[in-house]
Amino acid sequence: MPTRRLAVRNYLGGPVLTPADLTMVLLMREDADDRPRPMPTFTVGEIAGVVAALDDVGVRSVKIFAGSRMRDARASQSTSPAGLMARSIRAAKKARPGMAVMTETCVCPHNDSGECWLADTRGRMDLSETTEVIASQAVVQAEAGADIVGPAAMVPGSVRAVREALNAGGFADVAIMPHLIFESSLYEGYRATMGAVPRSGTRAFQISPRQPEQAVHAAREMVDEGADMILTEPALHTVDTLLRLKEKVPVPVVPFSVSGEYLRLTDPAPGGGREVRGLMEAYTVLKRSGADRIITYGALDIARVLKAS
Numbered sequence: 001m002p003t004r005r006l007a008v009r010n011y012l013g014g015p016v017l018t019p020a021d022l023t024m025v026l027l028m029r030e031d032a033d034d035r036p037r038p039m040p041t042f043t044v045g046e047i048a049g050v051v052a053a054l055d056d057v058g059v060r061s062v063k064i065f066a067g068s069r070m071r072d073a074r075a076s077q078s079t080s081p082a083g084l085m086a087r088s089i090r091a092a093k094k095a096r097p098g099m100a101v102m103t104e105t106c107v108c109p110h111n112d113s114g115e116c117w118l119a120d121t122r123g124r125m126d127l128s129e130t131t132e133v134i135a136s137q138a139v140v141q142a143e144a145g146a147d148i149v150g151p152a153a154m155v156p157g158s159v160r161a162v163r164e165a166l167n168a169g170g171f172a173d174v175a176i177m178p179h180l181i182f183e184s185s186l187y188e189g190y191r192a193t194m195g196a197v198p199r200s201g202t203r204a205f206q207i208s209p210r211q212p213e214q215a216v217h218a219a220r221e222m223v224d225e226g227a228d229m230i231l232t233e234p235a236l237h238t239v240d241t242l243l244r245l246k247e248k249v250p251v252p253v254v255p256f257s258v259s260g261e262y263l264r265l266t267d268p269a270p271g272g273g274r275e276v277r278g279l280m281e282a283y284t285v286l287k288r289s290g291a292d293r294i295i296t297y298g299a300l301d302i303a304r305v306l307k308a309s
Helices: 006-011 044-056 084-095 127-144 158-168 185-194 212-225 239-248 259-265 277-288 299-308
Strands: 022-027 061-065 100-103 179-181 230-233 253-257 294-296
Touching: 022 044, 022 185, 022 299, 044 084, 044 299, 061 084, 084 100, 084 127, 127 158, 158 212, 179 212, 185 259, 212 230, 212 239, 230 239, 239 253, 239 277, 253 277, 259 277, 277 294, 277 299
Parallel strands: 022 061, 022 294, 061 100, 179 230, 230 253, 253 294
Antiparallel strands: none
């Protein structure tokens, strides 16, 4: 019979959400770009303070997203060692060298079309050039200090291309966590914030939520190509896939709680920040379902609640 005695319930409480379970999402902007955005953003100058605050409450990892102000059809700025992504990585590592720094590795926030692929002279998808740019981008991120790079477009062969490029560049110890993405309306806050709205209106390789078996197949291919872990998104819409992947792939599985989940499950808190108890309940579901870590925009606020409780 379930007990109502609190001490016994705590003793038998099961998995506990901790700050170390969380990875903080950092959406980056340039100093001069102060336009209103749906999601919170940070400048390079703010990185040191944010990373220190995270470390102080026990969050040990960040995932950085950064685009380019100057965009073109070749996403040429995505491979710049002076770009916003590289500068952000270096700032995070300088502030707290022990902080695990993860990246998004994709052309969409650098491409003038907002697509996750580059086009050939006829306007068709050029997979060869796309994978080449993604691989070069990963090496630049590794050179800046990234610990884990994240091929995010689900472009066929991109994980293998990234692994080969990292190995050739002397970064065999840099891990790869590709994104396994289901089609969803929950990405709109991120897309609007980062200016990564695809001109075609859709992402070519995302998985239909009606066909989860495709996700398992795709994850296995990613592991075969060299993935060290798998990111699943949206986190709360893919719990069934998380359970299946824990049985089917021999690598950690990390759900990404995306912008729409953050916006719908939080409210403004008195004195700033967000009220995150709804997220905490949701992440308890993810943890008991086998999530190895959870990537979230709410990591700092959640860790502060956990530390205070």
